[in-house]
Amino acid sequence: MPTPLSYDQELLDAIPLPMFLLDLDGAFIRANQAFHKFIGFTDEDIAAQGVYELLDPDNASRHRQYDHHLLRDGSVRPYEGSIRGTDRIVHSVVFRKSSLHSAVGEVTGIVTNIVDLTDLKNIERALVASESQKKAILDGFPGLIILFDSNLSAVWVNDNVWQRVDQPIGNQCHHIICGHDRNCRSCTVPESLRSGKVTIGVQHLEAEDGSDFYYEVIGTPVKDELGDIESVIVIAREITDRFKLEKQLRHAQKMEAIGTLAGGIAHDFNNVLTPILGYSEILKLKATHLGLEDETFREYIDEILQAGKRAKNLVEQILAFSRASEQKESLQYIHPIVKEVIKLMRVSLPTTIQITQEIDEKCGAVSVDPVQIHQVLINLCTNSADAIGNDHGTLHVRLGKAPVLPDETEQWVELCVEDSGCGMSKELLDRVFDPYFTTKEKGRGTGMGLSLVHSIITRHGGRIDVVSEPGVGTKFSIFLPPVAKDTTFDQVVKVDEVIGGEGNILLVDDEPQVVSVTGELLKSLGYRVTGLESSIEALSELAKNPDDFDLLLTDLTMPRLTGIELCREVKKIRPDIPVLLFTGYSERLMVEDARDAGIDEHCLKPVSLRDLSRLVKKLIGTSRSASQ
The missing domain is CATH 3.40.50.2300 (Response regulator)
Structure with missing residues (x-):
């Protein structure tokens, strides 16, 4: 009867995978050159100490149990283990076992080959690490990253999208980015799929509270090996701050x-x-x-003089607005200016407009150009009167101490002009200080008044706030910085x-x-x-x-x-x-x-x-x- 000893050694040595043979009692018979090279032991060492005791002494019984199952059941699944090779590196391997048969089909032993998975495992670990890094980068991006298929259905998204949408996978582009169920007319992503070119667009979104948001949307087409467009990568990031700066x-x-x-x-x-x-x-x-x-x-x-002076004032307004005129500031109590303007308004505005005032003469001195502050107040009162129009209404002027904010150590002076006119929408409020912007009929306004007001107050180191509601009215609040209490100052200069x-x-x-x-x-x-x-x-x-x-x-x-x-x-x-x-x-x-x-x-x-x-x-x- 043929025995395993008759197995051709040359055939074993020709096999590149490490391989060894055991008899039915588990005794070592022989191994190929690849096995000896891998573990570094001779046949004599193995026969004397046992193959598993040398290969993997901590798991020798486990290996013999697999041999037992093979002889009993005729087969056993491959299993993983580890072996320290001659390079002193612990290699991840797979043991594959099969029965050794005689010429008449009798089981005469066990043949075990070893597949070294070390390089594969290293590649897998590198791939896992790479994927983890990529995911961290994509998830850390301060925006939305989405992979859409050719139908603009999402097939992959980063974490920011998951935080924005409950179930983004399978959803359409307009639902994920804009949050509605209709196509965005200004969206440039479909153009990426059609043209195969990178597109950049801006989407305007409006929150529930009415605030505006702007997103920059970049579409990059993805092509298959034949050059056909199969998907598009979309990167959307909020640019509201940049939009405002622009x-x-x-x-x-x-x-x-x-x-x-x-x-x-x-x-x-x-x-x-x-x-x-x-x-x-x-x-x-x-x-x-x-x-x-x-x-x-x-x-x-007098009419000629008045017309000439109005023309002169117009030039001064333009120069002041453009910062081309020199500002002549002095320390002033501005309540005389306010009273003078109110007096002028009473005789120039229709009686249907009731003018009320609330003036604190001890609210403090400020460093201002009195001519320009007079001009500011005239413009605001005129603007309020125009907002009231021919209707009955109220124009209220208040001068007093401003509330002290948490980050301020001194009390500012507040000058308010409030009316019960038509009010403004949010869209108009956003443009109210733009030069040449006016809502008045053609020929009734230049659009320079409020722009000039904003320019003058800013150059005085102050700020101006505006609150308005359509159908209710508008309130302009001017805040001027205070001066030291012990500073000397002049009253408004009298005309020489x-x-x-x-x-x-x-x-x-x-x-x-x-x-x-x-x-x-x-x-x-x-x-x-x-x-x-x-x-x-x-x-x-x-x-x-x-x-x-x-x-x-x-x-x-x-x-x-x-x-x-x-x-x-x-x-x-x-x-x-x-x-x-x-x-x-x-x-x-x-x-x-x-x-x-x-x-x-x-x-x-x-x-x-x-x-x-x-x-x-x-x-x-x-x-x-x-x-x-």
Whole structure:
């Protein structure tokens, strides 16, 4: 009868898997070269100590139990174990056992082959670790990541989606991202499936409380091995903050554009206004001196002056809005300003609007430009009156101490304008401070009023809040920072009267009408005037007679020699002569250059007779006092 010993050793050695043979009693018969190479023991070592005692001594009985089951049942399933190899590494292996038969079919022993799974296990562990890392990355992404099939049904999502939707798998794109059951008209994801290109879109969502959210949605198509599009990966992340910042940037760019426009037109426009206002004041003076009693004639002059002043105020509003005009702040109690505006509103608004007030005169002083605060309050009251319209309504103005917030140490001053008008929707509130935005009928509003208010209050270091409800009304709340309690301050400056004087003034402006009207105004105040239209001629005239003039009054923008350059040259000839600079456009850099050049005062055209008299009197008086 053939025995296992007749098994061909060469055939065993040709098998690359480690293999060994046992007889029916479990005694070691032989093994192939792959087995010896794997474990590093000789046949003699194995026969003496036992194969399982050398391979896996802790589990020797387990291996023999599998052998017993094989001989009893004729088969046994593969099972895993571990073996320390010659490389001193513990290898993960699979033991596969089968019966060894004689030529007549009798079971004569057991053949065991060993499959080394170490590399496979390492790959599996690496794959598991890789998948775990990828999952952590995808789940840690601050947004939604979804794999959609060609029908835009979700087949895989990250954890953020599970937190957002109860059962996202199988749901459609619009349900997961937008939360509704209809297709999104602005969605770009289907385009990724159609075109095979990456698409980027923005979805606008509205929460239950009415707040707006914005999501950036990126669709990336996935192709199979044939290049056909089989799915799309969608990444959606909230960009509400970025959207708001972009909106603020666009708003700032609008401001910058307006500033550029304002600077470009202000100079020329103010040069046009100067003779209109100047000659109107001269007409009014002459009418008084000549004793003209025609009230209609005087009313015509007043109307011309009022129209010119409105045009001047419009330019000042644009310049203030664009930050091109210089802010003249001083410490003020602002309750006189508030009372003055309320008084003006009472006579200008219809009697159907009831004006109420609540003014705390001891609410504290603030550092403000009184003219601009007056302008702010006028704009807010006018806006409220327009919101009430022809209906009966109430306009309430309150000045007092603002509630102290947790992060504030001092009490701010609060100025409120509240009306019972038509109110505004949330969409209108979002745009209420945008330049040129208005809800008024064409021709009734410029859209600059509230933008100007916002600009002025922001530059004063304050803030403005607005609350509105359609059909109920609107409340604007202005908060101005306080000043130290021991700081001295002035009451609102009272208007000075026209002041005459004596002296010889050298006047230069490249606009003939400006030279003419300014000269007439100065002469009406009692001054002698030498008017020239060229800065070069003015320099020559002063060089010939440097002591004949008490004041140089010059325009800023002139050909060949600007007002600042003229001042520098004049100061070389006569350092003590006072210089008054007129300009149609005031800019901070220009003011600094003017001071460096030795210019004593500057004034924005068109200037009123009152302001002109005050400036000239101040400069000539100071100069004569210094020379005595």
